Amino acid sequence: MKSSWSRILLAILSTSVGTGAMAQETIKLGVNQPLTGVVAASGNFVTNGAKIAADEINAKGGVLGKKLQLIIEDNKSNPTEAANVAEKLITRDKVPAMMGAWSSTYTLAVMPKLMEYKVPMLVETSSADKITTMGNPYVFRISPTNSMEAKSFTRFVEPLKIKKVDFLVVNNDWGLGAAAEFGKMLKEKGITVNRTLHMDAAAQDMSSQLSTIKSTDSDTLFTTSGPEQMTLVMKQAQALGIKRQIITTGGTVPDQLIAQAGSAANNSLHDAMFAPWFPETSADPTAARAFIAAWEKTGLPFAGLPEGARGYDGIQVLAAAIKKAGVAEPEKIRAALWEVEYPGLTGRIVFEKVGPAGSESGQSPATTHLVKIDNGKVVLVSK
Numbered sequence: 001m002k003s004s005w006s007r008i009l010l011a012i013l014s015t016s017v018g019t020g021a022m023a024q025e026t027i028k029l030g031v032n033q034p035l036t037g038v039v040a041a042s043g044n045f046v047t048n049g050a051k052i053a054a055d056e057i058n059a060k061g062g063v064l065g066k067k068l069q070l071i072i073e074d075n076k077s078n079p080t081e082a083a084n085v086a087e088k089l090i091t092r093d094k095v096p097a098m099m100g101a102w103s104s105t106y107t108l109a110v111m112p113k114l115m116e117y118k119v120p121m122l123v124e125t126s127s128a129d130k131i132t133t134m135g136n137p138y139v140f141r142i143s144p145t146n147s148m149e150a151k152s153f154t155r156f157v158e159p160l161k162i163k164k165v166d167f168l169v170v171n172n173d174w175g176l177g178a179a180a181e182f183g184k185m186l187k188e189k190g191i192t193v194n195r196t197l198h199m200d201a202a203a204q205d206m207s208s209q210l211s212t213i214k215s216t217d218s219d220t221l222f223t224t225s226g227p228e229q230m231t232l233v234m235k236q237a238q239a240l241g242i243k244r245q246i247i248t249t250g251g252t253v254p255d256q257l258i259a260q261a262g263s264a265a266n267n268s269l270h271d272a273m274f275a276p277w278f279p280e281t282s283a284d285p286t287a288a289r290a291f292i293a294a295w296e297k298t299g300l301p302f303a304g305l306p307e308g309a310r311g312y313d314g315i316q317v318l319a320a321a322i323k324k325a326g327v328a329e330p331e332k333i334r335a336a337l338w339e340v341e342y343p344g345l346t347g348r349i350v351f352e353k354v355g356p357a358g359s360e361s362g363q364s365p366a367t368t369h370l371v372k373i374d375n376g377k378v379v380l381v382s383k
Contacts, residue, residue: 045311107128166220
């Protein structure tokens with residue numbers, strides 16, 4: 001009997017050691033994205049960009065001699081789910097860092113979990129200013145804030161002959177922030193802001209808001225939302241006979257609009273963070289071309305590249321931080337992120353301190369490009 005128990009104990013110990021060794025073979029990173037729901041297309045593109053980055057890193061030997069393992073979870077385009085996903089990734093999957101969560105509203109819902117468990121998150125898309133101004137030392141954002149994007153856009157106001165504007169934005173932290181910051185910038189430039197109207201994220205009919213906008217004497221409509229809703233806005237604006245220049249903010253993907261909105265998207269202008277049609281505008285043109293080639297090799301649509309680039313940069317930056325930290329531990333990764341310098345597809349990434357002293361968040365400077373849809377093709381207006 002004693003001999004039998006000894007063999008059982010030995011087997012258990014051997015299994016435990018084997019499991020522990022297996023756990024040590026990879027470095028886990030969480031990916032918290034909307035894979036279903038109203039902005040699922042965008043979340044899936046970001047996630048696919050993250051996968052390309054992980055594959056590239058692993059093909060070169062991984063990080064610290066270990067393979068990266070992405071633990072991908074669906075936040076279902078819902079802030080409550082985004083917070084639940086973050087907690088699951090931290091407590092169940094034991095990730096030392098994560099990337100997420102696309103929408104500003106989802107990211108804001110996740111942030112208390114980061115503070116509670118002291119785990120850093122790389123924010124790849126969200127642009128609401130308060131994400132980095134409210135005081136969360138576990139937030140590091142590579143996408144520009146609404147105010148940074150508005151400031152970058154200032155140089156286009158005169159060339160585009162903007163005099164009077166309206167806003168139609170999604171009714172969440174992202175859209176409301178965009179209207180506030182772009183409106184402030186335009187007023188400082190002496191531009192008249194007529195109407196600012198909102199639409200729910202899941203709304204399919206914006207004809208009422210667009211009819212109101214049609215009645216103003218504005219020459220320009222600024223609009224902020226996901227590409228699915230933006231498609232509807234452009235189609236409905238065309239149906240109502242609205243003739244004014246339409247400008248999208250937040251990195252809307254023009255190719256999706258060309259494919260889905262057709263002629264309704266013609267002459268619209270778009271503030272882009274990554275311009276895959278013009279890889280020479282990237283901080284690292286060689287890396288941009290390689291990423292585009294890897295993306296196309298997978299069979300993914302070209303239209304998803306602007307979103308995919310953010311996921312790619314996010315994982316590359318986290319990997320660089322882990323390498324610099326020398327160990328995949330949350331606090332050491334957080335400290336190392338302050339030292340990372342990376343020539344990203346979306347611009348040069350280096351984190352500056354933003355927010356209350358002692359609890360600053362990291363924010364990378366903005367790089368934006370203005371592109372236009374001209375007869376179904378994307379053309380570069382300016383770098």
